[in-house]
Amino acid sequence: MAQQSTDYVTLVSSDGFEFKLQRSAATVSGAIKRMLDPISNFTEAQTNTCTFENINGVVLEKVCEYLYYNEKHKNNKDVPDMDIPPELCLELLMAADFLDGESCTAVCLISNADTGLV
Amino acid sequence: MDSRSPSPDLPSSPPALPSTFPRRKRARIDYCYDENTSSDPPVFSSDDGPEASIDNYVTPRKKKQYRGTWWDHQPVAEASNNTAAKVDLTRNVDSGVWMGSDGTDDSAASATRSSFGADTTMSEVADLPDEVGRVGCRAIAMLSPTASKLGAVTEGLARQIIEQCLDDGKEMVDLSDLSLTAISDATLRPLRALIRAPRAADAVLDSRRSSRSDSDLYAPFTPSLQLFLSRNSLRSLPRELWNLQTLTVLSLRNNALTEIPSAIANLRNLKELNLAGNRLRWLPWELLGLVASRGPLQRLTVLPNPFVQGTRFHGELAQQGHWRFPANPQKMEAVAAQLRLKLQHTNSPGSQEQFEWLLKLHEVYAERMREIGDSNREDNWFAPKIGVDYPLNLWKEDPVHLASTPVTFFTFDGRLERHSPPPPSTTPEDIRFLPSATRHTSTAAPQSVAHASRAPSLFELSLRTITSMPFSAPLSLLPLLPPDAPDSVVRALHTVDEAKQDNGKKCSVCGKGYVIHRTEWIEWWHCVPDSLVTGLDAIGVPFLRRGCGVKCSPYEGKLWDH
Numbered sequence: 001m002a003q004q005s006t007d008y009v010t011l012v013s014s015d016g017f018e019f020k021l022q023r024s025a026a027t028v029s030g031a032i033k034r035m036l037d038p039i040s041n042f043t044e045a046q047t048n049t050c051t052f053e054n055i056n057g058v059v060l061e062k063v064c065e066y067l068y069y070n071e072k073h074k075n076n077k078d079v080p081d082m083d084i085p086p087e088l089c090l091e092l093l094m095a096a097d098f099l100d101g102e103s104c105t106a107v108c109l110i111s112n113a114d115t116g117l118v
Numbered sequence: 119m120d121s122r123s124p125s126p127d128l129p130s131s132p133p134a135l136p137s138t139f140p141r142r143k144r145a146r147i148d149y150c151y152d153e154n155t156s157s158d159p160p161v162f163s164s165d166d167g168p169e170a171s172i173d174n175y176v177t178p179r180k181k182k183q184y185r186g187t188w189w190d191h192q193p194v195a196e197a198s199n200n201t202a203a204k205v206d207l208t209r210n211v212d213s214g215v216w217m218g219s220d221g222t223d224d225s226a227a228s229a230t231r232s233s234f235g236a237d238t239t240m241s242e243v244a245d246l247p248d249e250v251g252r253v254g255c256r257a258i259a260m261l262s263p264t265a266s267k268l269g270a271v272t273e274g275l276a277r278q279i280i281e282q283c284l285d286d287g288k289e290m291v292d293l294s295d296l297s298l299t300a301i302s303d304a305t306l307r308p309l310r311a312l313i314r315a316p317r318a319a320d321a322v323l324d325s326r327r328s329s330r331s332d333s334d335l336y337a338p339f340t341p342s343l344q345l346f347l348s349r350n351s352l353r354s355l356p357r358e359l360w361n362l363q364t365l366t367v368l369s370l371r372n373n374a375l376t377e378i379p380s381a382i383a384n385l386r387n388l389k390e391l392n393l394a395g396n397r398l399r400w401l402p403w404e405l406l407g408l409v410a411s412r413g414p415l416q417r418l419t420v421l422p423n424p425f426v427q428g429t430r431f432h433g434e435l436a437q438q439g440h441w442r443f444p445a446n447p448q449k450m451e452a453v454a455a456q457l458r459l460k461l462q463h464t465n466s467p468g469s470q471e472q473f474e475w476l477l478k479l480h481e482v483y484a485e486r487m488r489e490i491g492d493s494n495r496e497d498n499w500f501a502p503k504i505g506v507d508y509p510l511n512l513w514k515e516d517p518v519h520l521a522s523t524p525v526t527f528f529t530f531d532g533r534l535e536r537h538s539p540p541p542p543s544t545t546p547e548d549i550r551f552l553p554s555a556t557r558h559t560s561t562a563a564p565q566s567v568a569h570a571s572r573a574p575s576l577f578e579l580s581l582r583t584i585t586s587m588p589f590s591a592p593l594s595l596l597p598l599l600p601p602d603a604p605d606s607v608v609r610a611l612h613t614v615d616e617a618k619q620d621n622g623k624k625c626s627v628c629g630k631g632y633v634i635h636r637t638e639w640i641e642w643w644h645c646v647p648d649s650l651v652t653g654l655d656a657i658g659v660p661f662l663r664r665g666c667g668v669k670c671s672p673y674e675g676k677l678w679d680h
């Protein structure tokens with residue numbers, strides 16, 4: 001039996017590390033949101049678990065830190081930059097590109113899309 | 119059923135990252151590169167595998183082509199001959215359109231144009247070539263008159279002039295009329311070392327005579343550099359120009375410039391700037407920070423240029439061709455009232471717009487005059503009386519914001535957001551007008567903007583980390599990417615590289631350093647501090663503005679009122 005959506009979701013790294021975090025924080029990432037979308041019928045949505053074949057534990061830990069940082073500061077002015085270790089920046093850049101997907105900080109400007117402006 | 123094991127009949131989500139990172143490379147990130155690899159952007163080849171070595175990306179620095187004395191550059195000069203000729207041709211074709219003011223009409227002050235907006239009265243002093251200083255160099259040019267047309271040769275000539283100025287400790291560097299098509303960082307760099315010729319005897323005499331303090335005694339030794347690059351064919355400017363902190367006068371008049379970078383804000387001592395007669399569509403918003411009470415700039419000449427317009431002036435106004443502001447509070451209020459009436463009785467949106475622009479100006483000025491009146495009533499040093507004109511510098515000096523384009527939004531990796539208007543910075547040359555909104559007609563923020571996070575994206579944070587890495591050129595990280603790294607990541611590294619060469623970019627809204635801009639729009643400002651009469655084309659001058667986050671836009675907070 002498939003499980004219902006839960007408040008917490010699990011992110012699993014390529015080397016088997018598991019991170020449990022709040023759904024609201026995790027779904028800021030467009031990619032995670034799509035994976036966990038109940039109507040998507042992805043395995044992940046059924047199990048409330050996302051496995052990332054190419055993100056290792058060290059990088060995924062930093063990703064989770066970011067997701068909480070974003071949740072904490074989303075309405076704050078003067079947000080301090082989160083510290084990123086230089087040796088991780090390229091991997092985080094790649095991970096961010098994947099996770100942000102189409103719309104991390106989702107700006108879907110106009111709801112009726114037929115304005116002809118691209 | 120174990121919740122961790124997926125049921126086999128369900129499809130899996132899209133695959134994760136394109137490929138694994140070349141781990142063994144990661145350990146080799148070298149933060150101390152050879153100088154040569156960090157300077158000129160290498161051409162990126164997306165075909166390079168993880169085996170690609172940094173050596174593949176090392177291209178010879180352009181600088182080397184010019185090393186040595188200028189007469190050693192015959193081969194380079196010949197190579198650039200064609201380009202130089204082509205540039206001249208294009209310029210001749212286009213020049214008639216906006217190169218209205220040439221060297222000849224410097225002194226012809228037109229009554230309808232302020233010296234601050236249009237190129238008319240400025241620079242009788244400033245643009246006067248220092249012929250004495252250039253006699254030697256002119257002689258060389260005359261020996262080979264045809265050669266002076268060649269880009270590299272003329273740049274060599276520019277170097278000679280600079281060298282001579284350095285030797286003589288002369289602060290006025292006149293590189294105008296040299297047919298320069300480009301000027302390199304290397305040519306300008308020596309100017310950083312310019313020291314004013316010591317006039318010790320004078321200074322000592324002065325100090326005895328008027329018992330000056332020590333600081334006065336030393337002040338004359340800090341140079342106030344004046345650089346004239348007018349009447350060349352420059353299409354772009356070297357970054358080094360924005361590092362010349364001692365610049366007080368800069369003339370770029372009558373070139374072929376299409377952009378002034380925001381780095382111009384570095385020139386904190388700039389008193390005069392002439393940008394007239396170029397191909398500028400807008401100015402960087404940061405330039406406003408140098409103007410009037412905010413900065414040192416006393417003369418800014420920006421017209422003529424093919425600026426994008428935010429409104430069309432029609433009817434009576436257009437026939438008049440200019441606008442005259444009253445100089446005292448009563449008249450200012452009266453004109454504002456008239457404009458309000460006109461606004462009510464005009465039905466066409468186009469006409470409404472022009473009256474809105476003018477009304478905004480008169481309301482702001484009336485308000486400023488009221489404040490001056492209130493604050494001076496008591497101390498009586500300047501007691502305003504009915505019908506008395508107020509000095510211009512008290513109320514007209516600070517620029518006034520008139521209208522803005524709608525905001526363009528970009529995704530975290532710098533692509534245009536869906537349904538966003540095209541970025542104003544990509545406006546094609548044949549488009550003269552952009553849609554604009556005044557404080558009354560501007561719309562509320564799109565709902566999704568209101569919900570967007572204020573925190574920078576993880577992508578942006580990673581890029582900022584790369585910017586702050588000491589000694590490493592962002593482009594040298596390219597070979598460390600997996601072969602199928604997405605284009606967005608590759609593009610981002612190029613963007614970081616440029617940002618780093620420009621000493622970083624600052625958000626025009628929150629002031630933070632950033633890499634990828636998320637918002638962009640144009641603001642039209644009235645910026646004619648020294649005249650009551652303004653040509654219609656100078657009423658609103660466009661300034662390009664960018665923000666670091668979705669929330670850094672005019673939809674947030676008080677960008678409308680100043």
Ligand SMILES: [Zn+2]
Pocket residue numbers: 625626627628629630665666667670
């Ligand atoms: Zn900002």
